[in-house]
Amino acid sequence: MSIKLKCLSHTPLRGLNDPGADVVREVDAILARSRAEVEAFDPELIVVFAPDHYNGLFYDLMPPFVIATAADSVADYQTLPGPLSVDKELAMEMAKFILDSDIDIAISHRLQVDHGCTQTLEELTGSLTRYPVIPIIINSVAPPFGPYRRIRKLGEAVGQFIARLNKRVLILGTGGLSHEPPVPLLADAPEEVANFLIAGRNPTPEARAARQARTLATGKIFGTPECPLTPLNTEWDLAFMDLLIEGRLAEIDNFKIEEISRAAGRSTHEIRTWVAAFSALAAAGSYQARQDYYRPINEWIAGYGVISADVTA
Numbered sequence: 001m002s003i004k005l006k007c008l009s010h011t012p013l014r015g016l017n018d019p020g021a022d023v024v025r026e027v028d029a030i031l032a033r034s035r036a037e038v039e040a041f042d043p044e045l046i047v048v049f050a051p052d053h054y055n056g057l058f059y060d061l062m063p064p065f066v067i068a069t070a071a072d073s074v075a076d077y078q079t080l081p082g083p084l085s086v087d088k089e090l091a092m093e094m095a096k097f098i099l100d101s102d103i104d105i106a107i108s109h110r111l112q113v114d115h116g117c118t119q120t121l122e123e124l125t126g127s128l129t130r131y132p133v134i135p136i137i138i139n140s141v142a143p144p145f146g147p148y149r150r151i152r153k154l155g156e157a158v159g160q161f162i163a164r165l166n167k168r169v170l171i172l173g174t175g176g177l178s179h180e181p182p183v184p185l186l187a188d189a190p191e192e193v194a195n196f197l198i199a200g201r202n203p204t205p206e207a208r209a210a211r212q213a214r215t216l217a218t219g220k221i222f223g224t225p226e227c228p229l230t231p232l233n234t235e236w237d238l239a240f241m242d243l244l245i246e247g248r249l250a251e252i253d254n255f256k257i258e259e260i261s262r263a264a265g266r267s268t269h270e271i272r273t274w275v276a277a278f279s280a281l282a283a284a285g286s287y288q289a290r291q292d293y294y295r296p297i298n299e300w301i302a303g304y305g306v307i308s309a310d311v312t313a
């Protein structure tokens with residue numbers, strides 16, 4: 001058994017609204033190094049915990065957790081199109097194991113996934129099909145959310161399953177850290193917006209373009225007084241990464257959803273994917289973790305962080 005973890009922020013504005021060349025080079029370098037590590041590890045399975053941003057999942061039936069036995073990329077922003085190489089049989093076995101562990105999880109036999117899942121896969125493996133993968137989507141964008149302690153339980157069940165496999169497994173978490181991009185809320189939404197949030201799957205190319213233009217326009221002003229959205233919160237991000245690195249996962253059970261939204265932005269809850277990833281790793285053995293990178297990047301609307309960890313025993 002050999003298990004590695006990488007958690008990193010994603011942002012569809014990477015390459016669309018870049019910060020200065022020095023920062024771009026730094027991030028390119030860290031991603032290149034991460035990708036080389038994955039290549040050297042040669043995982044037999046990738047388990048990716050990811051959010052969805054109203055591309056695959058909508059309020060007509062919004063599940064807290066979904067495991068996919070098959071998944072296609074919606075190719076939003078500049079992400080790759082096409083199917084992911086999901087290990088169908090193993091995904092079903094994992095779903096059964098999770099359910100047997102008293103955790104309710106939805107199963108999709110044909111899930112659409114967005115940049116929240118595919119960007120990190122591409123950055124770390126060069127494609128959507130390089131290795132067998134199991135996507136697990138954790139609702140991080142569409143309130144209400146279950147408490148953080150449920151995310152730990154989900155992660156623990158996945159970690160127990162992985163530990164029995166006798167495979168080289170890479171666990172990924174993607175999203176966060178602090179950030180608040182212009183994602184609409186259902187509460188008080190005008191009818192057109194509500195319709196999109198409830199049943200907006202497979203939008204027209206025009207609707208997708210309009211949405212992406214809105215994200216880009218926000219990226220141009222994010223972090224300035226002109227922008228009403230919650231700014232990035234470096235202090236919050238560093239404290240969260242320290243907590244993970246120091247293995248203080250039990251403290252996450254006290255995380256307050258509304259407090260996090262206020263302090264660090266509504267989409268900060270994408271860190272639920274990091275919580276699940278670390279909980280899975282911790283359930284498989286003791287781990288050692290390191291912070292590879294952190295920088296608050298307004299142009300990308302992201303407290304942008306990268307963490308790696310390995311099971312040591």
Ligand SMILES: O=C(O)CCc1cccc(O)c1O
Nearest residue numbers: 010011012053181183300301
């Ligand atoms: O398209 C969307 O709805 C949101 C896009 C988006 C922007 C910045 C950081 C993110 O994590 C992210 O997902």
Ligand SMILES: [Fe+2]
Nearest residue numbers: 010116175270
């Ligand atoms: Fe996101």
